[in-house]
Amino acid sequence: MSDLQSPANTTAESNRAGGKASEDAPTEATAGADQPTATRRRSLLPSSTLLRHLLVLLIGAVGAVVLLETTDPFTNSQLATLTYYAIAAGGLTVLTGMNGQISLGHGALMAVGAYTTALFLSADEPLPLPLILLAAIVTATAVGALVGVAAARLHGPYLAGATLALAVGLPGLAIYFHDVLGGEQGMRVRAPRAPEAFESFISAVSGNSATNTKWLAYLGAICLLITYFLLANLIRSRIGRTWRAVRDQEVAAELAGINLGAWRVLAFVVSAAAAGLAGGVLALVVRLAAPSGFTLVLSLALLTAIVIGGLGSLLGALLGSALLVFLPPFVTDLGTGWGLDNTEAAQLAPFVYGVVLIVAMIFAPAGVVGSLRMRWLTRQAKRSAARASRG
Amino acid sequence: MTVIAAATAASTLAACGGSDDGGGTSGGGGGDASANEASDIGITEDSIKLGAHFPLTGVAAPGYSEIPTGAQAYFECLNQQGGVNGRTIDYIYRDDAYNPTNTSQVVNQLVLEDEVFAIVGGLGTPTHSAVLDFLNSEGVPDLFVSSGSRLWGEDPETNPYTFGWQTDYESEGKIIGQYIADNFPDAKVGLFLQDDDFGEDGEAGIRQYIDDQIVAAERYTPGNTNVGPQIAALQAAGADFVVGFNVPSYTALSQLTALQLGYDPQWFYSNVGSDPTLVGSLLNNFSQGQVSDASLLDGALTTDYLPTVDEPDNPWVQEFQRIWDECGGEGELTNYRIYGMAQAYTTVQALQAAGQNPTRDGLVEAIETAGSEWEGPVLAPFRYSADSHMGTSGMSISRITGDTTEEVEPVQLTDLGDAEIEPYDGEMAEVPENGIPNEESVVD
Numbered sequence: 001m002s003d004l005q006s007p008a009n010t011t012a013e014s015n016r017a018g019g020k021a022s023e024d025a026p027t028e029a030t031a032g033a034d035q036p037t038a039t040r041r042r043s044l045l046p047s048s049t050l051l052r053h054l055l056v057l058l059i060g061a062v063g064a065v066v067l068l069e070t071t072d073p074f075t076n077s078q079l080a081t082l083t084y085y086a087i088a089a090g091g092l093t094v095l096t097g098m099n100g101q102i103s104l105g106h107g108a109l110m111a112v113g114a115y116t117t118a119l120f121l122s123a124d125e126p127l128p129l130p131l132i133l134l135a136a137i138v139t140a141t142a143v144g145a146l147v148g149v150a151a152a153r154l155h156g157p158y159l160a161g162a163t164l165a166l167a168v169g170l171p172g173l174a175i176y177f178h179d180v181l182g183g184e185q186g187m188r189v190r191a192p193r194a195p196e197a198f199e200s201f202i203s204a205v206s207g208n209s210a211t212n213t214k215w216l217a218y219l220g221a222i223c224l225l226i227t228y229f230l231l232a233n234l235i236r237s238r239i240g241r242t243w244r245a246v247r248d249q250e251v252a253a254e255l256a257g258i259n260l261g262a263w264r265v266l267a268f269v270v271s272a273a274a275a276g277l278a279g280g281v282l283a284l285v286v287r288l289a290a291p292s293g294f295t296l297v298l299s300l301a302l303l304t305a306i307v308i309g310g311l312g313s314l315l316g317a318l319l320g321s322a323l324l325v326f327l328p329p330f331v332t333d334l335g336t337g338w339g340l341d342n343t344e345a346a347q348l349a350p351f352v353y354g355v356v357l358i359v360a361m362i363f364a365p366a367g368v369v370g371s372l373r374m375r376w377l378t379r380q381a382k383r384s385a386a387r388a389s390r391g
Numbered sequence: 392m393t394v395i396a397a398a399t400a401a402s403t404l405a406a407c408g409g410s411d412d413g414g415g416t417s418g419g420g421g422g423d424a425s426a427n428e429a430s431d432i433g434i435t436e437d438s439i440k441l442g443a444h445f446p447l448t449g450v451a452a453p454g455y456s457e458i459p460t461g462a463q464a465y466f467e468c469l470n471q472q473g474g475v476n477g478r479t480i481d482y483i484y485r486d487d488a489y490n491p492t493n494t495s496q497v498v499n500q501l502v503l504e505d506e507v508f509a510i511v512g513g514l515g516t517p518t519h520s521a522v523l524d525f526l527n528s529e530g531v532p533d534l535f536v537s538s539g540s541r542l543w544g545e546d547p548e549t550n551p552y553t554f555g556w557q558t559d560y561e562s563e564g565k566i567i568g569q570y571i572a573d574n575f576p577d578a579k580v581g582l583f584l585q586d587d588d589f590g591e592d593g594e595a596g597i598r599q600y601i602d603d604q605i606v607a608a609e610r611y612t613p614g615n616t617n618v619g620p621q622i623a624a625l626q627a628a629g630a631d632f633v634v635g636f637n638v639p640s641y642t643a644l645s646q647l648t649a650l651q652l653g654y655d656p657q658w659f660y661s662n663v664g665s666d667p668t669l670v671g672s673l674l675n676n677f678s679q680g681q682v683s684d685a686s687l688l689d690g691a692l693t694t695d696y697l698p699t700v701d702e703p704d705n706p707w708v709q710e711f712q713r714i715w716d717e718c719g720g721e722g723e724l725t726n727y728r729i730y731g732m733a734q735a736y737t738t739v740q741a742l743q744a745a746g747q748n749p750t751r752d753g754l755v756e757a758i759e760t761a762g763s764e765w766e767g768p769v770l771a772p773f774r775y776s777a778d779s780h781m782g783t784s785g786m787s788i789s790r791i792t793g794d795t796t797e798e799v800e801p802v803q804l805t806d807l808g809d810a811e812i813e814p815y816d817g818e819m820a821e822v823p824e825n826g827i828p829n830e831e832s833v834v835d
Contacts, residue, residue, distance in 0.1 A: 074504035081496055175586060175612050184587035184613060185517040185540075186491065190524060212528065213503065286495040288521035293492040329500060332486070341720060343456055346447040346486030 049236045057229045064221040068214065069206040076217045077285075078325050083220025084110075084281040085321035087227050089305045090314050091274025094231055096303075097312025098240060099267035100247035101151060105163030106275045107298035108170035112140045113279025114289040115174065118187040121283075129192050133223070136280035137273050144272020151268045152261035167299045171291035186290025189283045191216060220281045227274055228314050234270065235314075243267055308360045310367030319368050327353060427477055430748035433508025437477065439742065439749075442501035443484040444494050444513045444522075445537075450614075451489035454639060454669045454727050455514055458537065459484040461711075461731025462512065462738075464719035465826075469735075471718070472825050475742045483507065491521035498522040502531055509534055509754065512556070512734045516540045516588055527552050532754050534741065535734050535782070539563065539663070540588050541807060544774070544781035552755055554762075554775065555782035556734060558696045559807065560589055560636065563661060564596020566786050566803045567634060567694065569812050571659075572600045578657070579606045581630025583621060583645055585637050586610040593636035593661060599809070606630050611641060622648040625656075634659045639666055643673035646687040658691040665693035666726050667701075667791055689793060694786040696770050697733055699726050701795040707768040707819075710826045733768040739828055740765045746832035753834040761833045766820035770802045781807070785815055 068076055088110055095101050113136035120132040127135075147166060151159050174181040181187060194215035202210040234240055245253040246263050254260055283289045305324050310316025328349040335345030364371040433440040447456045463482055470479040483505055485497040494515070501507050502525075509532035513519045516538045523542065526533040527550045535556035536543040543555035571580060580601055584590030590610060598605065607628035609621035622645055625633055633656045635645060642664040649655065664670070671685030698705040700723075703712075711732050715724040742749060744757035762775030771785030785804035789796040802815040823829055 072504065074500055077496070077499040077503060172612070178586070184585075185520055188520055188524065213499070282492070286492050286521055287524055288491050288495070288517070290491050290517045290521070292490055292517055293521075295490070297490075298492075329496075342459070342484050342486070343447045349486075350448065 050233065053229055053232050053236075056232075057225055060225050060228070064218075064225065065205060068217055068221065069202075069208060073211060073213055076211075077213050078329075080213070080217040080220045080281075080285045082321055082325045083217070083224040084278045084285060085302070085305060085324050086318045087220075087224050087281060088275045088278035089302050089309070089317035089321050090224075090228055090231050091271035091278070092302050093306045093312060093314060093317040094235065094243075094274070095267050095271035096306060098235060098243040098247065099264060101264060101267065102156060102160045102303070103151075103163040103268070103271070104160050104296070104299045104303065105147065105166030105170075106271070106302050107294045107296065108163075108166045109140050109144060109272050109275035110279035110282060110298065111171055111174070111289070111291075111294035112143050113137070113276035114283035114294070115181060115187065115279075116140070116276070117280040117283040118189045118289040119180075121189055121192070122187065126192070129219075133277060133280045137276045140276020140279065141269055141273045144269045144275070145265065148265040148268030148272070152264040163299075164296070167294075167296045171294045174289075174291045182290070184291060186288050186293070189287050189289060191284045191287060216285050220285060223277055223281050227277060228318075231270075231274070232314055239266070304357060306367075308357065308367055310369030310371070310373070313367070313369040313373075316367050316369035323356070327356065426747055428748050431508060431750045432506050434478070434749060437479065438481050439475065439478045440481045440483065440505065440507045441509055441511045441738070442498075442505060442507035443482070443511050444487045444497050444501070444518065445484055446489035446514065446518075447484075447486035449488035449490070450640075451515070453673070454666060454725075455489075455537075457722075457725050457727035458512065458514065458731040458734075460720055460722075461715070461725075461728030462735040463731075464715055464728070465711075465732040465735035467718035468714045468825070469739060469827055472827055475739055476747055480739075482511075487515075487518055489515055489518055491518050494518040495521045495525070498525065502526070502529060508532070508749070508751065511535055511738050512537050512731070514538065516542070519543075523550060523553060530751055532751050534754075534758070535737060537730075537734070539592075539782075541592060541781070542588075544779055545807065547759075547778065547780045550780075552751075554758060554780045556737065558662075558694075558771065558783045558786050559781060560592035560661070561596040561807055562784065562805045563694055563786055564593040564636070565599055565805050565812060566596075566788070567593075567659060567661075568597040568600030569803070570788050570800055571597075571604065571632065571634075575632055575657070576604075578604060578632035579628075579630050580604045581606060581625035581628060581633045581656070582608040583618075583625065583633055583635040583637060583641075584608060584610045585641065586612050589638075589663070590636045593634075597634060611637070613638070613641075616644060618644050618648050619652075621645075622652060622654060626652055626654040630656055632657045632659065634661075635664060636661045637664045639664050639669045640673055640677075642670045642688075643677050646670075646674065647678055647682065650682075650687065658688070660688075660691055660693050662694045662696065662786065665691070665791070667794065668725060669727075685791075686793075688791050691791050692788060692799070693791060693796070694788055695796075695798075696783050696786050697726075697729060697768060698770075699796065700724055700729065706822045710822045711768075714826055729768075736767050736826070736828060737765065737769070737773075740767065740830045743828065743830040744833050746834040749834075757832075757834050761830065765828075765830065767828065768820070770819075771804055771815055772817070774806065 068079060088106055092103065092106050095103055116136040116139040117132055120126060120135055150162055154162055175183050194210055198215055199210040202208055242258055242263055246258060246260055301324055305320030306317050308323060309320030331349045331352045332345045335348040366374055427436045429435045443459055445456060445459050446452050466480040466482045474480055485501060487494040487497050510526060511534045514537035519536050519538060520542060531552060533553040535554055539557050539560040541559055543553050571578060582594055582605060584594055594608060607625050607630055609624050611618050611621055635642060642660055667685040667688055670688060674682045674685060698707045700708060702708050711729050712724050714732060715728060741754060741758050744761045745754040758775050759777045762773050765773060769783045770787055771783045774781040774784050784806060785802045787798055787802045788800040789798045803812050804815045805812040
């Protein structure tokens with residue numbers, strides 16, 4: 001353990017440097033919830049964390065319906081894609097942002113969820129969809145718990161290396177167990193049709209027709225909202241505070257009687273559960289679970305999403321995922337608009353993606369949400385300083 | 392939008408009701424160009440929008456990314472000559488990087504945002520199977536998938552809108568098997584197989600003819616670049632004749648590995664993996680310049696269902712060369728571009744047969760009715776009917792010699808399962824004027 005100390009410390013250092021703002025803000029928010037001193041905030045939102053999150057959940061649900069009903073079918077399908085990235089990124093944000101562990105294996109955990117969903121749906125009389133998605137979560141959680149036990153003893157680059165092996169190796173199982181899992185070309189998934197209640201709901205809300213694409217987008221949105229509601233509560237709870245303590249002050253946390261290993265395993269398990277659900281939604285939306293869909297690139301994309309969005313913030317994970325989904329087609333269309341041929345335009349997308357990443361690293365190392373929060377906090381501090389000097 | 396959707400649903404129902412009895416097939420419904428209407432999604436009075444997905448970036452891009460540029464060039468020249476029934480073709484192809492998750496997104500975009508009339512030539516077995524259900528449930532014609540899997544044509548009842556195009560891998564395996572049985576009855580045959588449907592179907596076909604001659608069957612997983620164990624196992628099993636159902640990069644890898652092991656069997660590569668230009672450049676790349684061209688392939692056997700660039704006397708190749716020079720982009724005419732052009736040619740035949748004002752269901756009906764009669768650059772007839780959407784039915788066998796190929800067996804025809812293999816007695820089709828087919832409408 002002692003030889004791991006120095007790299008562990010440097011990771012904690014670098015995390016703190018990167019996520020300064022994000023770590024300050026939650027503390028302040030939690031403090032605000034516990035002892036409501038900030039009078040302005042109390043008048044706007046309920047003082048109880050749970051009630052506040054329920055309100056946000058309700059607003060999110062209404063927002064999702066409005067968004068899905070006012071956009072065209074293709075944007076609907078893009079939003080469906082966004083939901084599975086965001087669910088997985090939300091889980092990863094708990095692990096990396098809250099607990100300071102880096103995972104390069106979340107794409108593989110999504111594969112576990114996707115294959116579980118595909119297997120259950122291929123039964124002659126499949127179970128109800130919520131149960132199948134639950135099974136996807138449970139399986140991914142089980143795998144996550146196994147990896148988490150290893151993760152509890154590893155830090156930073158070592159953990160990243162171990163989970164990297166997971167990302168590279170796990171999809172290979174699908175090829176090895178060719179007969180059950182369909183080998184290289186994977187298992188095709190027939191997403192269950194929308195129930196009649198859904199069609200009457202849609203026609204009551206907007207008068208639009210309820211297509212299958214729309215149904216999948218709603219399904220993803222429901223999963224996303226529930227996941228974020230649960231994760232937000234977890235982050236603001238005693239568990240979240242303990243995770244942050246483990247991340248920031250290892251020695252102090254241990255002295256306070258916190259079992260570092262157990263809490264790290266818990267963080268990994270929670271994020272694995274989210275990845276499992278994300279995989280299940282992916283299987284339904286893409287209609288396929290195949291090894292080529294779960295390459296290392298997927299795990300890296302998730303990591304990029306939470307870094308660009310803002311480490312440790314669920315809103316940041318959502319924004320980062322949106323970038324993953326909307327940037328490539330936008331850039332490609334822009335490229336063709338400039339008169340590039342389709343191949344050149346397609347090559348432009350990864351290039352711009354890389355440029356965005358570099359620019360974000362240089363000018364907003366705390367991510368979009370982190371940087372905004374930092375600016376807001378600085379302004380608050382200046383204002384109160386000014387008030388103090390005046391008074 | 393809802394009105395169009397309702398109209399499509401109604402026409403789908405009508406077509407399902409009447410497709411079995413064949414419908415009226417009165418030919419010669421030429422009509423006059425002034426009667427063009429916006430008859431379905433993606434069809435306007437003066438244009439037809441078609442979509443496709445190809446790997447333009449990533450590992451599968453070499454070679455495969457040239458296919459849509461060939462099709463693009465063909466449509467460009469066609470449009471200059473007035474298009475199909477006065478409509479120009481608007482061809483949109485998008486990159487999926489050979490990742491099925493991306494394929495699902497770009498095909499969503501093509502169907503829901505670009506609102507294409509049909510998807511044409513989408514490439515890849517795992518990639519395209521991600522969109523198979525979507526296209527069929529939306530009623531979008533899914534023509535001429537660029538893959539030899541049986542998925543695209545075996546079961547038209549489940550996937551009524553999907554059509555294969557090239558000769559399937561099982562038929563290819565059968566033709567190769569019979570050739571070996573006839574010409575190399577004493578050879579000890581080893582199989583070098585990609586571990587998916589491609590290798591599996593090929594193996595099933597070849598084993599029908601030379602099961603007792605096969606001494607080893609080695610599989611590789613795409614993505615794993617070390618094929619040393621497989622090639623060594625073939626060598627250890629004493630195979631003096633190796634048949635490879637593999638993609639071009641693995642042709643190069645197997646050649647380099649065999650060179651290192653001092654292993655020199657007679658090679659036979661499936662059509663998929665045998666393009667000498669691409670294999671040559673991959674060899675150069677993988678060996679870091681120590682092997683600079685495809686000379687290692689000298690003497691290897693392969694199959695063909697299309698004329699190739701090394702046949703400059705073939706009138707189809709000459710015509711495609713002209714089209715590439717006049718309407719193409721940068722670069723040379725390659726076998727992949729010929730593939731794209733030939734696919735575009737069949738697409739135009741289908742659109743012409745679908746009549747003055749094509750509908751999605753009319754297009755499907757036209758291919759089922761007339762597709763088996765179409766002639767063109769492909770060497771063997773198509774198998775299209777209401778019961779089968781399988782593509783071309785046969786292949787010739789040729790030997791790669793230096794930078795050209797020589798035919799060693801003319802075109803043989805066959806089908807899935809235990810269907811017989813027969814020599815094809817048809818003539819090579821003549822090239823029509825400007826390379827534009829002239830099919831009559833078979834749909835009212």
